[in-house]
Amino acid sequence: MRLIDVLLPVRCARCGEPPLSPCAHCLAALDEAPMLPVPNGLDSLTALTAYNDRSALFITEAKYRNSRATLGVLMRWAVELTPPAVSLADAVTWAPTTDARRRERGFDQAQILARHAARRLGRPLRSLLRRQPGPTQTGRSRADRLTGPSFRSAGSPCAVVLVDDVCTTGATLTAAATALRHAGAGTIHGLVLARTPQR
Numbered sequence: 001m002r003l004i005d006v007l008l009p010v011r012c013a014r015c016g017e018p019p020l021s022p023c024a025h026c027l028a029a030l031d032e033a034p035m036l037p038v039p040n041g042l043d044s045l046t047a048l049t050a051y052n053d054r055s056a057l058f059i060t061e062a063k064y065r066n067s068r069a070t071l072g073v074l075m076r077w078a079v080e081l082t083p084p085a086v087s088l089a090d091a092v093t094w095a096p097t098t099d100a101r102r103r104e105r106g107f108d109q110a111q112i113l114a115r116h117a118a119r120r121l122g123r124p125l126r127s128l129l130r131r132q133p134g135p136t137q138t139g140r141s142r143a144d145r146l147t148g149p150s151f152r153s154a155g156s157p158c159a160v161v162l163v164d165d166v167c168t169t170g171a172t173l174t175a176a177a178t179a180l181r182h183a184g185a186g187t188i189h190g191l192v193l194a195r196t197p198q199r
């Protein structure tokens with residue numbers, strides 16, 4: 001945590017009320033995640049909410065203002081929705097962002113979310129994936145995103161929880177899961193904050 005995060009009281013990104021972002025009221029107002037098929041390569045996918053104007057405010061705030069408190073609040077509730085098998089996983093890992101994106105922001109949002117998830121679940125956090133060079137997903141068309149990025153893994157335990165911030169087409173999670181499977185994973189549970197409804 002940075003000094004500025006300690007000195008400035010946390011206020012809800014939507015309504016401005018302390019002491020949490022989102023506050024309990026705005027958290028309860030988030031829409032349920034859309035009922036969509038589990039992306040290829042995953043055994044299950046848990047999403048806290050739908051990715052829309054209401055939730056994007058919190059997730060975008062977290063992305064660009066580095067509000068780690070928001071990520072912790074959201075991931076805490078996402079973990080509550082996971083199936084029981086998730087709490088028995090061997091490791092929690094994440095789909096890493098590009099090096100360029102990490103340099104630009106100064107952190108990897110998915111990694112921070114995975115750390116929160118690991119702590120909540122009481123399972124070890126492990127860096128299992130490397131992202132192959134290529135364009136970032138943000139700002140690409142849906143058709144482009146469907147092809148997804150590509151990942152490599154040098155080895156994976158049997159049961160893994162794979163964390164990311166938003167599942168749009170599922171292409172990123174599928175690509176990450178494929179790399180984990182090749183590296184030895186048997187069961188892969190996806191865990192994201194938000195899932196985009198199909199248009």
Ligand SMILES: [Zn+2]
Nearest residue numbers: 012015023026
């Ligand atoms: Zn609020």
